[in-house]
Amino acid sequence: MSLNGKNALVTGGSRGIGRAVCLRLAEMGAHVFINYVSNPAAAEETMKLITDSGGSADIAAFDVADADMAQSAIKTLIKEAGSIDILVNNAGITRDGLMARMKEDDWDMVLDTNLKGAFLCSKAAARSMMKKRWGRIVNISSVIGFAGNAGQVNYAAAKAGMQGLTKSMAREFATRNITVNAVAPGYIVTDMTRDLPGDIQEKITAGIPLASLGQPEDVAGAVAYLVSDDGAYVTGNTIHVNGGMYM
Ligand SMILES: NC(=O)c1ccc[n+]([C@@H]2O[C@H](COP(=O)([O-])OP(=O)(O)OC[C@H]3O[C@@H](n4cnc5c(N)ncnc54)[C@H](OP(=O)(O)O)[C@@H]3O)[C@@H](O)[C@H]2O)c1
Numbered sequence: 049m050s051l052n053g054k055n056a057l058v059t060g061g062s063r064g065i066g067r068a069v070c071l072r073l074a075e076m077g078a079h080v081f082i083n084y085v086s087n088p089a090a091a092e093e094t095m096k097l098i099t100d101s102g103g104s105a106d107i108a109a110f111d112v113a114d115a116d117m118a119q120s121a122i123k124t125l126i127k128e129a130g131s132i133d134i135l136v137n138n139a140g141i142t143r144d145g146l147m148a149r150m151k152e153d154d155w156d157m158v159l160d161t162n163l164k165g166a167f168l169c170s171k172a173a174a175r176s177m178m179k180k181r182w183g184r185i186v187n188i189s190s191v192i193g194f195a196g197n198a199g200q201v202n203y204a205a206a207k208a209g210m211q212g213l214t215k216s217m218a219r220e221f222a223t224r225n226i227t228v229n230a231v232a233p234g235y236i237v238t239d240m241t242r243d244l245p246g247d248i249q250e251k252i253t254a255g256i257p258l259a260s261l262g263q264p265e266d267v268a269g270a271v272a273y274l275v276s277d278d279g280a281y282v283t284g285n286t287i288h289v290n291g292g293m294y295m
Contacts, residue, residue, distance in 0.1 A: 051078035051275065055129045057122070059083045059112050059169055060139030062091035064238030065188060068264030069136050070094055072272050074103030078134060081108040081125055085139070112139045112165030113157075122172035131180055134275050135173040137166035137210075138188040142240060144199045155202045162206035163213070170217060174226065183226035184275040187214050188267070189286070191234045191294045207232075211286065218284030227283040231270045234290025236262040257292030 056073045060066040062084035071094070074080045080098060082105055084091040091107045098105040110121035126132055140162045143154035166187055177183025192200055193207025211230060218228040235241055235252050241261070244252070253259060270287040273279045288294065 051076040051134070054078045054133040055081065055125075055131055056134035056136065056275070057081040057083060057108065057125065057132050057169070057173060058136040058138055059165065060085075061136075062087060062094050064240060065233065065236060065264045065267045066136070066138040067094045067097075068268035069138060069271050070105065071097060071101075071103075072265070072268040073134065073136075073275070074098040074105055075101070076272060076276070079129070080105040081129075081132075082106070083108045083110060083112070083139065085109065085111045112137075112169055113160040115164075115168055118165065118168045119172045122169060126173075126176045131176045132173040133177065133180065133182060134184045134186075135169060135177075136186045136188065136271055137169055139165055140188065140190075140206075140240075142200065142203050144203070146199055147201045150202065158202035159206050159209075162203065163209045166210055166213060170213075170228075174217075174221060177226045178221070178224045181225045183221070183224070184279075185217065185221075185226065185228040186271050186274050187228070187230045188271075189214070189230045189232045191232055191288070191290045194232065194288075195294050214286070215284045222283055227274070227280070229274045229279075229282060229284065230286040231267055231274070232286050232288045232290070233267045234262055234288075234293045236264055236267060236289075238264060252293075255293055256290070260291065262289060262291055 056078040061070040061082040189210040190207040214230040
């Protein structure tokens with residue numbers, strides 16, 4: 049499972065699931081670019097965790113939803129590093145609320161970050177992968193994109209859209225030996241879910257056959273498989289990492 053000599057970009061790699069993915073890919077030998085948008089301290093902590101354990105990483109700050117910024121940042125990374133071989137589209141936000149009261153801004157921000165961001169970063173990184181005739185793109189979607197959720201029409205639409213993006217990119221890039229897959233987490237313990245009230249967490253846990261929330265490392269393991277040689281014949285597919293809450 050060696051990723052020696054490969055460069056990996058993990059969007060939203062500074063915290064939560066993204067951090068676990070960065071650590072795992074670095075452990076497998078990749079040079080990791082840790083992307084974030086607003087919290088440099090978290091990105092630096094992730095970088096330190098990687099370098100302290102002998103891995104290699106750099107920080108790449110940009111907003112995935114900003115077309116000019118994202119595309120020029122990725123172009124620069126490719127120029128300086130030689131290539132981006134692995135892209136994990138993980139950056140994501142929520143702006144929850146019932147549809148009747150949801151502001152257009154909340155819809156736009158969630159779609160722009162979670163879905164358009166994945167399109168922009170993939171488009172920019174795929175150029176380098178096509179040149180090398182090798183690449184791995186993994187999109188972090190969500191169980192909510194499959195099951196839907198009251199109060200999350202924006203997030204569910206973005207994550208369901210990501211599934212269509214995944215399959216279409218997989219078809220477009222297959223001849224260039226670039227695989228494109230999704231990992232759909234259930235409820236994972238991160239900043240995104242930490243603040244859920246106790247009674248809601250209990251309710252969620254009661255609906256999970258494995259009877260607990262997941263850890264970021266559970267998701268990182270699925271990403272590790274998809275980018276490794278073991279996952280080379282898998283494309284256009286989704287690994288559900290959700291304790292059985294959606295089958
Ligand atoms: N946690 C769950 O239960 C769960 C379940 C299913 C799917 N997911 C998905 O998994 C992914 C990671 O979730 P998480 O729980 O780890 O989230 P998190 O702890 O809130 O971390 C989000 C990460 O995304 C970055 N980010 C946000 N907006 C960005 C932007 N515009 N440009 C670049 N980076 C941006 C953040 O950087 P800053 O700190 O700089 O803002 C941070 O690194 C998301 O796509 C989420 O939808 C999570």
